[in-house]
Amino acid sequence: MKRLVAFLLCTVMVGATTVGCSNTESSSSGTTSQETESLASEDNTASIDISGQKIVVCTESGEAADGVGAQIDAFKEKYGCDVELVDIPADVYKTKIQTDLAAQSGSYDVIVGTCDFALQFKESGLLENLLDYSNNTALADPEYNVEDFIPVTIDRYYNDDRSYLCAYPFKSDVQIIFYRKDLMEDPEEQAAFKEKYGYDLEPAKSWQMYFDIAEFFTRPEDDFYGTALMMKRGCDQTSCNFYTRLLGTGQEMFEEIDGKYKPIINNENGVKVLQSFRDELVNYAVPGSDNFEYYEANQAFNDGRCMQVITWLGAYPTSQNEENSKVAGKVGAMACPGWEDGDKGGGMLGGWAVVLPADAQNKEAGYKFAEFCSSAEGEKLKVSSGCFPSRTSVLEDPDSEYPEYFPIVLEALEAGVAAPSWAEWNELNVTLTEYVSAAGTGVMEPQAALDECVEQWNSVLSEAGLLYEE
Structure with missing residues (x-):
């Protein structure tokens, strides 16, 4: 009951700034x-x-x-x-x-x-x-x-x-990748890609391949880039993207031990996922991605400004609408892959x-x-x-x-993984969002960001009686 009362008080406090109707x-x-x-x-x-x-x-x-x-x-x-x-x-x-x-x-x-x-x-x-x-x-x-x-x-x-x-x-809904099917199937692009990377151009079979494709198609002189990212500070799309890529490494955010939970995001896998956002934002993403949310990233893709975008299922009808999309009829889609070729992929549900x-x-x-x-x-x-x-x-x-x-x-839904179903996840997610944004935009180093995030997570989970303490 204490946990429930605290949760409801927190909810009402969060709602204090709402515009009434x-x-x-x-x-x-x-x-x-x-x-x-x-x-x-x-x-x-x-x-x-x-x-x-x-x-x-x-x-x-x-x-x-x-x-x-x-x-x-x-x-x-x-x-x-x-x-x-x-x-x-x-x-x-x-x-x-x-x-x-x-x-x-x-x-x-x-x-x-x-x-x-x-x-x-x-x-x-x-x-x-x-x-x-x-x-x-x-x-x-x-x-x-x-x-x-x-x-x-x-x-x-x-x-x-x-x-x-x-x-x-x-x-x-689940995170999914949209890509430019017309460019992916272009013979000249395929030949040039294979010459540079030594393997065939096709929808990414791994996150590493996703980054190669992003690098290859980044052409600032044509205002065309490898990706668009949803990396606006405070936008929970950042934590969703983090979880999706983390799943590709073969791990989740928590280890369950005897009915309790131990945060494990501040390990080697978590660090390389965070670093990938920073590298992508600096080198391959549409300019302004550090201030993009869902709409802006999808709009960049629909405007024909990038090769790939990590998005959600419901973005498809707009991408296929010729009145709103310059890439209608040219869009391919795929479930999110594993980190390396052959690894099991998954998407944030x-x-x-x-x-x-x-x-x-x-x-x-x-x-x-x-x-x-x-x-x-x-x-x-x-x-x-x-x-x-x-x-x-x-x-x-x-x-x-x-x-x-x-x-x-x-296929994407069946591979999807949901975030924890605890009431406390909302608070944990807000914290994760802040630290992923901070590391992705270069304000913090990935390891330091994840260590601080886990420290705050431990406090919340301990108060709720959910933390595994060794």
Whole structure:
């Protein structure tokens, strides 16, 4: 309980700088939490009707809001339930929903948020157990198949004994590499590359090969570079990129020993990963990458200014849109490789989740929306927005919107690795982001940055009772 109270206080403090927005009206016709729990425990035979009700769904402006918006009409037609979409600007979204949830404002029936948001609140008691609803035969869709989700996209939302499920996957995401397929397949470029490096030019089979390709295609006189990096200070893309490359070395960030955790990033592998960012930023990256976040790095690639970029799945539709991209039709994609040729690769797993707040006004109708928006039917509706599927059946559908891309998506997701599911990970990630940025931009040496990061991590983990102490 001490850990939970401290976490909630921290969350509210983080939210103190948020820009407020007015609460939306919610229908009071839904059942209470006690009534829902009672219904869930009974063997109901009558179908629960949610027609005529109204739910409030909150998410972030942009891809997520576009994805939810693409589903609303079909949900209304199917269930006769109205949906009010509250989309909050990205720069204040996370703080706003964290503060509202911790304060039990009752503003939203459904929240679509990032995976780290769902995991932050997983053990807080502020999110409904979706199993209470999925086990209610009068409410749940018998065709809803949880086993169809790619395991890594849903497993983290369960507790250890799988008696509690805090979220359904809304949008799958994992780090992936985009490259210029037209240049990769150009005979003249292939011949020149092989003459210089002694092996064939092809999509990078290792991070070392990725750096060779970056070096080869860096041509400042043509305003063309090997890569674009998301290295803005304070941007959590830096820690995601760090974890992805670290996975390629064959290790993770922590060693688990007897149910406790020992940070191990300040070793030889961690140092060489950090050094690779510095080398890339100085030698191969589009100028200004030290101030790039997600949008700017992808824009540099779409503007035809670089050969490769480490990005996320949802960047693909924009890259293929001729109105917004100069490289439409010229983009290849691949799962992130291992450090050396033959090593196992992996990518930082991201994603978005749909949750039911414990203080929701219309929980049953909210659950039906959570169920619908994460169903195979619902997933297909939101693909064009960049909210990609988490279900194997949708990714393997030969009639999908992106039949050439989805097999790569499936491969990358299956190799994806999620960050820790502890509530404390948010604080640890903020710390990691600062030190990766500091080392990547040359403010600190890699070893010193990682040593200081681990020192701070040890303090947080010790306070939470998670640290392995020898």
